[in-house]
Ligand code: NIG
């Protein structure tokens with residue numbers, strides 16, 4: 361079954377550059393994109409859909425999210441807005457609620473958030489554990505995450521639970537917990553930051569994951585400068601996430617490596633922190649991804665559109681750079697070459713905007729512009745039913 365999408369005011373395709381085809385069209389065959397080009401040259405297809413001159417982009421790829429949890433931290437957010445700074449310790453509140461929740465309750469919250477991401481135009485998302493912090497709850501979190509995505513990440517090293525000896529906890533994360541979690545995970549992650557884990561602990565955790573066949577990614581340099589980014593590059597991590605506080609040496613290291621700098625400006629927005637130096641990263645030649653980092657503590661938003669608007673307005677990225685970071689950049693951060701780009705052979709994951717150009721994502725911040733979402737060649741969400 362093939363479908364021809366026409367009436368595309370501006371088709372944004374991406375490889376190394378963001379290419380635009382005025383009056384474009386594309387053909388979907390099964391779950392893949394079969395053809396892309398100007399509408400006048402479009403081949404025949406079994407079915408034809410006119411998109412009314414709307415912009416089409418690759419589906420967003422959200423390479424960083426924490427969605428397996430119970431409860432909320434709205435009171436912590438309100439206190440923060442009244443001047444209390446964000447600290448890693450707040451994670452423990454969510455751990456207590458998550459441990460006490462049933463599988464049914466966790467699954468319901470997770471599928472509500474997965475649906476919210478889909479409506480936000482996200483067609484692939486990563487999902488971490490990290491609100492269990494004991495062997496059973498971490499493994500359970502990953503089993504549940506694997507029900508909604510293939511991109512599951514073991515984050516037993518989120519914080520040291522209160523009352524637990526640090527060394528013993530790191531040994532557990534590197535030992536029995538890793539054994540129980542690795543079968544359900546593709547990635548291993550660690551929160552390498554002030555109030556969480558230091559670089560030596562983080563190295564031990566990532567090395568234990570690598571030894572079990574997982575691939576490394578890391579929460580680095582969110583709360584201050586530190587050794588997280590250097591460690592990510594040293595270990596060949598797919599991505600160093602947050603990158604809020606970077607030295608020139610960190611930027612050089614990222615630019616001369618395959619490690620993607622994943623920025624999560626919704627977190628700086630929601631913690632009232634300085635924004636990461638996206639311009640310096642891009643100008644140095646680093647690959648940049650944009651992620652929501654949706655979580656109940658530091659930032660509870662699934663809006664990739666708002667992340668793009670912030671990247672443009674606050675991080676000085678151009679609209680094209682921001683959209684590319686939210687699509688091809690996210691795919692690079694997940695080491696995926698089947699998504700993030702509109703090109704023949706790629707998965708037919710698409711966002712249709714109720715606007716003539718991707719620029720409107722930043723030009724009209726906060727406005728719900730996602731008109732349709734296509735995933736693996738099927739329309740999975742539409743604003744008009
Ligand atoms: O990415 N930084 C560590 N983890 C999350 C926050 C977790 C929380 O506050 O619950 C983050 O910001």
Ligand code: FE
Nearest residue numbers: 424426579653
């Ligand atoms: Fe995170």
